[in-house]
Amino acid sequence: MTLTKQPVNRRTDYDGASPFPETAEDAPVGKAQAGLTTAIVVLPFVALGIAIFLGWGRHITLTDLLMAVAFYVATGLGVTIGYHRLLTHRSFAARPWLRVALGIAGSMSFQGNVIDWVAVHRRHHAFTDRPGDPHSPYRYGTGLRGQLRGLAHAHLGWMFIDDRTSAERYAPDLLADPAMVRVGRAFPALCAVSLALPFLIGWAITGTLYGGLTAFLWAGLVRVALLQHVTWSVNSLCHVIGSRPFTTRRHDRSTNxxxxxxxxxxxxxxxxxxxxxxxxxHGRERGQLDLTAGVIRLFERLGWATDVHWPRHDRIQRRRTDAPRPAETDQGP
Structure with a gap:
């Protein structure tokens, strides 16, 4: 795992509308890394086109559909429960075996190794929508042209910029956790497993190579493409489109x-x-579907999760945009 330190000094007089100042980290990544990132981003999307072409006029088999849903749910919850709410924000404590299992499931989503993912996301919260945020859609300003360019950057363009985030600064707790270090190092192998398992299961169920290949296509590559773009849409669209019923720190434009x-x-x-x-x-209002929170609640009832930070009614009311509140600051969390 190659890591470089992110410079600490960041502009503090940002006005909330201007493009972020250019830094040395804005240079493109090297050719090898760019090629690997392109493959991870493009190949699953190309597979979607192939799947549509092959399936035109035919029915998708129930086996492929059920496997695609199962792998989407398992790897998606690995990201939302494991990578995000457990490891990044420490919203609850988990038994060691569950912590590792969630880290493995998240790794199988093709969204980066667990330590780098956590470091980048913590940095995003420290500098949300201002200089220092690795994937803000406001990087190029708030004008129409800058906003369109910013959306592309926030969605996936940020992965092609040599702006690496220091795990030593943002995820020292995970670097000190031998189990998470091992999960992080196993990321390439876990990605291979994520694609091999659908193929092997499809082959075993149908008894044909064709059954294995269609399972690999739908429950492997197409599933990866969909989950990637849903996650990246939270980075991009969920800072531009939607409602903002709750107060956040200065310049933070996150939306529901x-x-x-x-x-x-x-x-x-x-x-x-x-x-x-x-x-x-995350869903604070009545009727806001939050499957991740529901699974965490199940883990809590089973005794697998403890010290769960559930939202309190008084805290929710104080953070509504129409509620009196103290002055906002630029300070990190």
Whole structure:
């Protein structure tokens, strides 16, 4: 795992509308890393086109559909419960075996190794929508052209910039955890397993190579593509489109975007999350679907999760945009 330190000094007089100042970290990544990132981003999307072409006029088999859903849910919850709410924000404590299992499931989503993912996300919260945020859609300003360019950057363009985040600074707790270090190092192998398992299961169920290949396509590559773009949409769309019923720190423009709630397992209640990052539930209003919080609740009842930070009614009321509040600051969490 190659890590470089992110410079500590950041501009503090940002006006909330201007493009972020350019830094040395804005240079493109090296050719090898760019090629690998391109493959991870493009190949699953190309597979979606192939799947549509092959399936045109035919029915998708129930086996492929059920496997795709199962792998989407397992790896998606690995990201939302494991990577995000447990390891990044420490919204609850988990038994060691569950902590490792969630780290493995999240790694199988093709979204980066667990330590780097956590470091980047913590940095995002420290500098939300101002200089220092690795994937803000306001990087190029708030004008129409800058906003469109910023959305592309926040969605996936940020992965092609050599702006690495220091795990030593943002995730020292995970670097000190031998189990998480091992999970992080196993990321390439876990990605391979994530694609090999659907193929092997499909082959075993159907008894044909074709059955294995269609399972690999739908429950492997297409599932990865969908989950990637749902997650990246939280980075991009959930800072531009949607409602902001709760107060956040200065310049933070996180929003709630209900159409993504089901596919993101509750992550698109992003304004609710940014108003209280350590909460185990992001959907604060009645009827806001948050499957991730529901699974954490199940873990709590089974005794697998403890010290769960559930939102308190008084805290929610104080953070509403129409409630009196103290002056906002630029200080990190």
């Amino acid at each position: 975007l209900w159409p993504l709630a089901l596919l993101s397992f509750g992550e698109s209640w992003h304004n609710g999350h940014h108003s209280d990052p350590s909460s185990a539930r």
